[in-house]
Amino acid sequence: MSDTIERIKCLIIGSGPAGYTAAIYAARADLKPVMYTGLEPGGQLTTTTEVDNFPGYPDGIDGPTMMVQLQQQAERFGTEVRIGMVTAVDFSDEVGGIHKVTVDNKTQIEAETVIISTGATAKYLGIPSEQRLRGGGVSACAVCDGFFYKGQEVAIVGAGDTAAEEATYLANICNKVTMLVRKDYMKASKAMQHRVNATKNLEVRYNTEVDEVLGDMVVEGLRMVNNQTGEKEEIAITGLFIAIGHKPNTDIFKGQLDMDDTGYLITKGKSTKTNKPGVFASGDVQDKEYRQAVTAAGTGCMAALDAERYLAAVESKEEVEA
Numbered sequence: 001m002s003d004t005i006e007r008i009k010c011l012i013i014g015s016g017p018a019g020y021t022a023a024i025y026a027a028r029a030d031l032k033p034v035m036y037t038g039l040e041p042g043g044q045l046t047t048t049t050e051v052d053n054f055p056g057y058p059d060g061i062d063g064p065t066m067m068v069q070l071q072q073q074a075e076r077f078g079t080e081v082r083i084g085m086v087t088a089v090d091f092s093d094e095v096g097g098i099h100k101v102t103v104d105n106k107t108q109i110e111a112e113t114v115i116i117s118t119g120a121t122a123k124y125l126g127i128p129s130e131q132r133l134r135g136g137g138v139s140a141c142a143v144c145d146g147f148f149y150k151g152q153e154v155a156i157v158g159a160g161d162t163a164a165e166e167a168t169y170l171a172n173i174c175n176k177v178t179m180l181v182r183k184d185y186m187k188a189s190k191a192m193q194h195r196v197n198a199t200k201n202l203e204v205r206y207n208t209e210v211d212e213v214l215g216d217m218v219v220e221g222l223r224m225v226n227n228q229t230g231e232k233e234e235i236a237i238t239g240l241f242i243a244i245g246h247k248p249n250t251d252i253f254k255g256q257l258d259m260d261d262t263g264y265l266i267t268k269g270k271s272t273k274t275n276k277p278g279v280f281a282s283g284d285v286q287d288k289e290y291r292q293a294v295t296a297a298g299t300g301c302m303a304a305l306d307a308e309r310y311l312a313a314v315e316s317k318e319e320v321e322a
Contacts, residue, residue: 005108005110006107006108006109006110007109007110007111007112008032008033008034008109008110008111008112009031009032009111009112009113009311010026010031010032010033010034010111010112010115010307010311011034011036011099011101011109011113011114011115012034012035012036012079012114012115012117013035013036013038013086013114013115013116013118014035014037014038014043014116014117014118014119014283015035015037015038015040015067015071015081015117016044016045016117016119016283016296017043017045017283017293017294017296017297017300018117018119018282018283018284018285018296018297018299018300018303019035019037019043019115019117019283019300020035020073020074020297021282021296021297021298021300021301021304022115022117022282022300022301022303022304022307023035023074023077023079023081023300024070024073024074024077024079024304025300025301025304025305025308026079026115026304026307026308027074027077027078028077029304031307031308032080033074033078033079033080033304034079034080034082035074035079035080035081035082036082036083036084036085036086036103037082037083037084038084038085038249039085041067041071043067043119044119044120044121044122044284045064045066045067045293050062050145050148051063051144051293052147052148053143053147053292053294054066054293054294066293082103084103084107086101086102086103087102087103087105088101088102088105088252089101089102089114089252090256091114091256091276091279092276092277092278093277094277095277095278095314095317096277096278096314096317096318097277098110098111098112099111099113099114099276099278099279112278112311113278113279113280113307113310114280115272115280115281115282115300115303115304116253116265116279116280116281116282116285117281117282117285117296117300117303118248118249118285119248119249119283119296120246120247120248120249121246121249122140122141122242122245122246123140123242123244123245123246123247124140124242124244125157125210125244127210127213129212130213130240130242133213133215133218133219136215136217136218136219137213137215137218137219137238137239137240138213138219138239138240138241138242139240139241139242140242140243140246141241141291142156142166142167142169142170142241142243143169144292144293145239145241146170146173146174146239146241147173149170149173149174149238150173150174152174152175152237152238152239153174153176153177153178153235153236153237154170154177154178154237154238154239154241155177155178155222155235155239155240156170156177156180156240156241156242156243157179157180157209157210157240157241157243157244158179158180158242158243158244158245159181159183159185159187160186160187160188160243160244160245161187161189162243162245163179163188163243163244164186164188164193164195164196165192166243167179167199167243168195168199168202170241171199171201171202174201174239175201176201176203177199177202177203178203178205178222178235178237179196179202179203181206181208182207182208182209182227183207184206184207185206205224207226207227207228208226208227209227210223210224210240211224211225211232213240214234219238219239219240220237220238221234221236222234222235222240246284246288248262248263248264248265248284248285250263250264250285251263253265257274257275257276257279257281258274258275262288264285264286264287264288265281265286266286267280267281267286271302272286272299272302272303272306273306277310278310278314280303280307281303282296282299282300282303283296283299283300284296287299
């Protein structure tokens with residue numbers, strides 16, 4: 001461990017739209033934020049080729065460029081962006097207490113406030129052809145990328161409410177959607193199943209899995225396999241959407257912060273406050289409903305405002321006591 005312990009007014013854990021927006025607001029409030037980017041600087045958007053639905057970009061922008069610009073904006077106001085991974089935390093239970101954080105298993109930091117924006121990681125099938133074509137027609141967000149496949153034929157993998165919702169969304173803009181369900185039933189609610197079954201250009205294939213995604217540089221087709229009979233079939237598609245869930249990046253906060261049964265951090269009411277005073281959560285780490293860049297940015301703004309107000313209240317309390 002390092003012998004020197006640094007004291008920070010506002011520590012931001014994780015980057016991406018939530019973290020960078022929090023940094024912009026915190027820096028403008030003179031909280032002198034320090035951000036640790038984590039293993040994937042910029043978050044999920046760095047794997048997205050085109051962002052077409054973020055306000056202010058009439059011609060769209062590619063994800064990595066957008067993240068670079070957000071970082072530059074945060075740094076312009078004084079945010080210190082550091083490459084590093086937070087590996088342990090010890091959050092205080094006291095209002096005005098100091099939160100202890102370890103970076104890369106060696107650097108000790110003390111923070112008056114902490115904003116968590118570690119995001120969530122989309123689950124993928126893990127087959128080589130799928131991984132190779134991520135960004136070339138393989139996507140984990142139909143709402144983000146579906147527009148690019150307007151009038152085309154696509155496939156989606158999944159059986160829950162999210163998969164059903166994204167499948168019907170795609171069916172509104174694509175000529176045909178093939179939905180692959182691994183078992184002989186869907187896990188989605190009955191209402192969502194009825195919606196799927198009522199959509200004429202949406203075909204559900206039960207007991208069906210992806211054998212291989214076809215194409216060299218972009219998705220050109222899909223080879224499916226029936227897991228009961230072993231029969232394989234190829235279809236021509238230009239896009240494959242994976243909707244089998246997300247995993248919030250919250251493992252290091254277990255036992256410290258309240259979270260739901262799937263690991264998403266629980267925030268109080270409409271705020272970004274966690275169960276620990278001075279610790280706030282923003283972005284996909286606490287949002288399993290919307291998971292959009294613009295909503296993540298919005299909660300990043302909220303977290304910075306919550307942190308600023310918290311510090312002001314602590315300072316006011318200390319002055320009264322003094």
